[in-house]
Amino acid sequence: MERLKSNRAGKWLVQNPIWGFIVIIFVFFSLSNEYFFDMRNFQNILVQTSTIGLIALGMTLVMINGNIDLSVGAVVALAASLMVDIQSWEAFSGWGNWQMLPALLAALAAGTALGALNGIIVWKTGVDAFIVTLGAMLGVRGLVFIYTEEQSFFAMNFTFSDIGMSSVGPVPSLAVLFLIATVAVHILLSRTVHGRNTYAVGGNREAAVNAGIRVGPHMVVNFMIVGFFAALAGVTLSSQMGASTPNLGREYELWVITAVVLGGTKLTGGAGSIIGTFGGVLAIGILRNGMNLMQVPAFYVLVILGSILIAVLFLDKQLTRKGAEALKT
């Protein structure tokens, strides 16, 4: 243990235990399944996890702030519905493929605006983000059903679904999008003033106020970012399916939070990283993909994922606790 902490790589691993876990499951699935270790399969994993992954990037910021956003799943459905519906409006019928642009802008704007609304309510009322976004989760889902009249929409323009399946060179576009977004948010969090303030606000809100950080507007920005990414995820998901359903994105908030927490972000705020979140997203993706290839029935997969979540966090606690100083609880 001490030796592990003494060298640099070991230290990094103690801070990001999820990557050690990824190595283990990667080796395990590579050895136990002939289809797993394959470039195509890796691309698959990236595409499959990109939806959860995009939202997790924004969620990481919100959770480091000490908040949470439970409404992301409903926002996915709303954005997907707007995306597929608006591009088929008659007003844009003569626009060719450009008819997707107003739909895309509307979907992303809706997600960002809902994020702003969540943030402003949390800021101005002081009600806990858990409650505010729980309300938003129910309310937005209701809006989706009202708006779609409980119908699924199908994209008439096949270019839209082609985009979801397209590749940039050998790599699927959605994987590229996810990787670019990951790098962008990583830089935002680790190198900008906004990122530094994100840690400060979550680490000690009172000290942040005393340091002259405008905590309320700061939190609103992060809610807008997660709203934006939820909407973007809705767009990519509908593109993959070439359709939208009002039930899209159910339980996504739980998967996203699982990934973020697996990646080492603390529910109490102040700690976390995009590298960790990326690891959490990949871990879930690899486990699902690997078990799927091994033909583990879907419900068993859930049981295993749930157990792993608890086990990894327990391990994290063991690795980071400060020996005898820790409070007995």
Next chain:
Amino acid sequence: MTEQTQTPALRLDGIVKTFPGVRALDGVSFEVRAGEVHALLGENGAGKSTLMKVLAGMHQPNEGRIFIEEREVTMESPLHAKAQGVVLIHQELSLAEELTVAENVYLGELPRKRWGFVDWTTLNAKTNEILKRLNCNFDATTRVSDLSIAKKQMVEIARALTVDAKAVVFDEPTASLTDAEKVVLFDVIRDLRARGVGIVYISHRMDEIFTLSDRLSVLRDGNYRGTLVTAETDEDEVTRLMIGRSLSYERNHEHVELGEVALEVRGLSCGSLYHDVSFEVRRGEVVGFYGLVGAGRTEIAETLFGLRTPSAGTILLEGEEVRIDSPVDAIAQGISLVPESRKEQGLVLGMSCRDNITLPQIGDLTTGPFVSNGAEVAIYDMYRDRLDIRSPSWRQAVGNLSGGNQQKIVIGKWLAMKPRVLIVDEPTRGIDVGAKGEIHNLIRELAKSGYAVIVISSEMPEVLHVADRVIGMYQGEIIRTFDAGEVTEDSLVQAISGIRADKAA
């Protein structure tokens, strides 16, 4: 000490309690007789609270013995202490607000029927009996959240009476009571005394101690300083025993060239917290605010830093009237506040030393959209050298540093903002003795280099050591302003007890 005629209810013998870096109690011995009120005095940090926690089983002493009715005991936990007859009435009430009075009184020991159901009839009857003894006019089934603070305190006392209490410890019980409520409390305490309970009464307030106590003992710097019979002594003697001359601090006799007025406050009031406060601070000057907890000192600092809105009065910076609505405004105007509790209000403990120091000005340390690592490290290095911050690297999380180094980080953070006025609230709270001296020297040096500094402190030696002028506050009012040359400990004690200069002279 007088010859024993009675068995002491409680006797301590050579109690030693150390914490990392501090010897909080250094061989404290004293005894409380059955049927007496024994006051315990000492300045903040003298070890009263630690002693009480040892008595109540919250801390285990490193050395020493505790006797109840001359039987040696160990206190393993608060519940264990209570079972043996020692009960602590906390300064901060620790009641479950949403439960009834009866449930609180018997919390953890609720009477049960078969199958583990609560025996409500017995519970409420027994509680009402105790409440009657205490002359309480509320019922066992009242919800605690519906009670006033004074009544909640009665509930705490009722708890003590569920066992055959040999000794009851009151820790600053009147801190939040009105005068009428105090009278009721004192009656209850006298009643307990008449029943033969030994009472330890901790308070800062001389008048209470002289009204209530039979004997008093004084602690200073973790040492026992002696026991006096209250009727045979006076405030002067007690004060001398409390403050003493042995403290290593020197009085501030420096003569500093004062610059122009940096901050002037005229008739500032904030609701019931403080009223009509006027003072000025010049460049090169340290102004000390001294007073008891609740005298309004911290609230004035919070107002100057934009955390409270004043109800009247004006604030002038370098002669110009300013409006300060938030810390953002205060920082922009050049006011910095090193807050009272650095861990809760000053530092982000999980962040690195460097990030904490640069936090308020991070927006100015950018190249393009990115924070400039070089600029940040340069600022950290500068203040590490200037303040002698001892940390293995700038990457070290602040939470891992000692209290003194943490405080230097907070001070460094605000110096880096080059403030026009620096306010330091309780500069050395929870800091070990060596680091205290360093912080004091630092404050003096800052003044010499031209800063206008306000120091708020509850420790008299500290104020006398660092301040050029001392402002004595009592219940939200400035009672008197002293120059360092003319201030005496007695006159300062009088000022913060509300005795004005004319009466004192």
